[in-house]
Amino acid sequence: MKNCKILAALAIPCLGLALSAPLKAQPLKDAVEQTLKTSPDVLSTAHRRLSIDQEIKQARGGYFPKIDLNLGYGRERSSNPSTNFTTVSLDRREAGITLNQMLFDGFFVKSEVERHSARADSAAFGVLGASENTALKVVDAYLEVLRRQELVKLTKDNQAVHQRTFDQIKLRSESGVGRKADMDQILARLALAQANVMAAESNAREAEITFQRVVGKMPQALTKPGAPDQAMPKDLKSAIGVAMANHPILKSAMADVEAAQAQHRAARSLHSPRLDLELGYNDNNNISGLRGDNESAIAMLRVRYNLFRGGSDEARVGQTASAINEATEISHKTMREVEESISLSWNAYTTARERLTPLKQHSESMDATREAYTKQFNIGQRTLLDLLDAENEYFTARSNYVTGQYIELFGKYRVLASSGKLLESLQVAPPAEAAVASAGQKSN
Numbered sequence: 001m002k003n004c005k006i007l008a009a010l011a012i013p014c015l016g017l018a019l020s021a022p023l024k025a026q027p028l029k030d031a032v033e034q035t036l037k038t039s040p041d042v043l044s045t046a047h048r049r050l051s052i053d054q055e056i057k058q059a060r061g062g063y064f065p066k067i068d069l070n071l072g073y074g075r076e077r078s079s080n081p082s083t084n085f086t087t088v089s090l091d092r093r094e095a096g097i098t099l100n101q102m103l104f105d106g107f108f109v110k111s112e113v114e115r116h117s118a119r120a121d122s123a124a125f126g127v128l129g130a131s132e133n134t135a136l137k138v139v140d141a142y143l144e145v146l147r148r149q150e151l152v153k154l155t156k157d158n159q160a161v162h163q164r165t166f167d168q169i170k171l172r173s174e175s176g177v178g179r180k181a182d183m184d185q186i187l188a189r190l191a192l193a194q195a196n197v198m199a200a201e202s203n204a205r206e207a208e209i210t211f212q213r214v215v216g217k218m219p220q221a222l223t224k225p226g227a228p229d230q231a232m233p234k235d236l237k238s239a240i241g242v243a244m245a246n247h248p249i250l251k252s253a254m255a256d257v258e259a260a261q262a263q264h265r266a267a268r269s270l271h272s273p274r275l276d277l278e279l280g281y282n283d284n285n286n287i288s289g290l291r292g293d294n295e296s297a298i299a300m301l302r303v304r305y306n307l308f309r310g311g312s313d314e315a316r317v318g319q320t321a322s323a324i325n326e327a328t329e330i331s332h333k334t335m336r337e338v339e340e341s342i343s344l345s346w347n348a349y350t351t352a353r354e355r356l357t358p359l360k361q362h363s364e365s366m367d368a369t370r371e372a373y374t375k376q377f378n379i380g381q382r383t384l385l386d387l388l389d390a391e392n393e394y395f396t397a398r399s400n401y402v403t404g405q406y407i408e409l410f411g412k413y414r415v416l417a418s419s420g421k422l423l424e425s426l427q428v429a430p431p432a433e434a435a436v437a438s439a440g441q442k443s444n
Helices: 002-019 027-037 038-062 108-174 180-213 236-246 248-271 311-380 384-419 422-426 437-441
Strands: 066-078 086-106 275-289 290-304
Touching: 027 038, 027 108, 027 180, 027 248, 027 422, 038 108, 066 275, 086 311, 108 248, 108 384, 108 422, 236 248, 236 311, 236 384, 248 311, 311 384, 384 422
Parallel strands: none
Antiparallel strands: 066 086, 086 275, 275 290
């Protein structure tokens, strides 16, 4: 019993150490990597890419021979010249195997492989685009949690200042020096400061809930990321150039054009003859009323050339030609949208950057004003209302400056996302399904 008590006494401090262990930090990069592995938006596009990969394999199957096995057993009644038109009823058995190898089909199979390969590329760029968009959502949620946490700290600091002022006014009132109006004023301002703390904490919890929805788990020990200055383009013209060369959604639209062109080539192949090599062997029994085995082996080159199909082939060619024009115009529209997106992102970033200097100056000036008003209030040169107004304006200025810093930081990440460079700047590898098929794979 004594040993048990000793062990229990030792266990309590150990438990306390375990409970007080610091939470593992969750850098922005880790949050993005985790989200890409679990995001439904990313995973759905990844599965679409994998589905199209199987369609490529289906199309490539046209290059390989087709082997058919034919087995049959039943009853046959025959009356023909071989039986002198006498009705003969026999048990019929059939066994045969046929190999058919396409030698030329007007490049239909080749075009279909190229079409599905282009579709796979389009889907791969779709995976990358979804990953970039999801990463930007993670960055937004991550920075918003940090911003709200800083604002909570500012509101608590503001409450603490109001509490100290309240204690000072209360002491004066109890000493018979203070005025009732001052006491009422500080009580009102203290109550407002307390309400601001509650609102800030509520906003912080909402930011954490949003983070959980985006990332998949609640934030813990977030650390403010550094600015991705090295990855930023130097001006709008450079940003547009990077976006036009790298944006995955634009590349996806261009791949759709390639898919439409390959589909058009496949449609035109229907006007060409088809050449097949056919090898076959049959081992039948009791065929056409003749008793006994009937064996045959064939090796044939067969040419098939459709002469008329009701105009459907011509309509198919026209339809696919229009599909090329449609995909081309969609790519032009996407190009405009990408340019608009990067321009808007750049404008938001530069505006946020330019606002930081006056916001910082406002905060520093209000800090100096607040300190001066405090000294003047203590010697009776300022009213309590002047002091409280200066304190609140300082709190607002600090809050605006903190918000401005986060807006400017998010603006940089937004520019990179609009350029298709966000994951690269974060050193986060995109999903494996975002890999694009090589030119060699397309032609095989």
